[in-house]
Amino acid sequence: MTVLAVDLGGSHVSCALVEDARLIACESFPVARDQSLTAVLPQIEQILERLRTRDDRKEECEAVALSFCGLVDPGRKTVTAANGKYLDSASVDLNAWARARLNLPLFLENDARTALLGERFAGAGRGFDDVVTITLGSGVGGAAMIAGRLIRGKHFQAGCLGGHFVVDYHGRRCTCGNVGCLEAEASTWSLPTMAANHPAFAEITLRQAEDITFATVFPLAQAGDECAMGLRDACLRAWGAGCVSLIHAYDPEVLIIGGGVMAAADQILPEMERYIHAHAWTPWGKVCVRAAELGNHASLFGAIPLCQERLC
């Protein structure tokens, strides 16, 4: 099967020609924070047209699969909540656009769900029907699948709000309005507050870092910086606790951990696996804990299973 794939992220758009488990060609471009969807569609259209023409796949392409960085209704093919990105997206008729401009049927899904589909199709989730993904980075995202079917829920938000499971109900206010969400306790946006509250913050190297991000925290922690080690350990425990809740919620065989933070996978993966195996109640055995394999391309690889799921 050959399809066109689009991953509409918050900071980048990626377009690809996908054939089975291969990305034949791929092009990305950055988008401004306040970009409208209407404004980027012509550019997407041009790239997709170029991809399928250049590789002489115009006839083979059966559909366009669009991953979106917000909540969507995959049946009606509409965006239901865009989290401050692409503010006009709810009013854009994507289905009509795909028909009129590309002459293809459209399949639309949340990007965390397509990333899960991708990892299962061509990455760390191969061979599993019960999968949970968690993406650790600027926020905390993820998705869930039971018995080969994505968990979507009545309002399309089931399975993908693992970053907003509470891990400390005495904790910090989250951007979502809740208190003590995993994302509020351990993510890029909460790191500077975590650092400022750490008793060793005044004395240490981390304070001199330009940005307090995981890219600075993990190397400093490995070098023995006290505050960085404290932040790293607090994050690992919070992520571990969040993963245990995800396992208790969805009962998966495999938990796949991805996101920018996994640049320090050597510090993260063994510790997370240890925490999860020590704390998750799984009388049947042990959940397999794996690093995501497809990075930023996971959603593009998810295009084929998304179209197949819908077509059958």
Place this chain on the structure above:
Amino acid sequence: MTVLAVDLGGSHVSCALVEDARLIACESFPVARDQSLTAVLPQIEQILERLRTRDDRKEECEAVALSFCGLVDPGRKTVTAANGKYLDSASVDLNAWARARLNLPLFLENDARTALLGERFAGAGRGFDDVVTITLGSGVGGAAMIAGRLIRGKHFQAGCLGGHFVVDYHGRRCTCGNVGCLEAEASTWSLPTMAANHPAFAEITLRQAEDITFATVFPLAQAGDECAMGLRDACLRAWGAGCVSLIHAYDPEVLIIGGGVMAAADQILPEMERYIHAHAWTPWGKVCVRAAELGNHASLFGAIPLCQERLC
């Protein structure tokens, strides 16, 4: 439809003759803590035989629906984890028992899931296809349904471990081995520890209560006892946080709160509803928060939908 229903609880067994949404007749008996399943089956058999004979429904009864206080495999009709109750249950061939002794097909499910089915069929969940239940009491239990289908998971533990979602990852060790589970932070078994740690515990009435249970805490809190108020408020916040995670996990239309604690529903329900509506991220609207209506009989009412689910 007419079926025989059995609810195998930790401290009681209830048997009933159920016709559509009516309990025609019901009998219960207590069981010892270390009772084996083999030892109680003859008594269950006698009661069921009496129920269907007395009410002259012997011909109409189509099945026996058994709710069990542990994890079960509803396909194989076996108990997979019994939580220290009915220790022989995994080795009992319940299907063969039902065939040989009652000449009826058996349907087996976890009691929290049958209680959800019951509330949806004849109680607080009528008219909803997307339902989460939470039962607050000696432990914290529950179940989840999406689009009219129970969430079961690969190892039959999805949906029913809401009591073991983490609400405070710095918190107390739980009986399940995890840290900071909702059940470890706010349940009957964790109340005495919570009380002993409260700064006002030494001075107050609660200490003189024979047992520190919700039955003593809620009335004392209403009477202004400082420690009891502290415990009540901590529990309400922890339960509220747990409910928000459940809503984020399963995206329901309605959340049904039950359990012995709901004797103080007037102190619990408005506060939980307020917390949930203030903290759950539900851009589509508000989750309906309701008290369970069927009490200890919910699982018995779940017998009919359980048998119908399987038959079709």
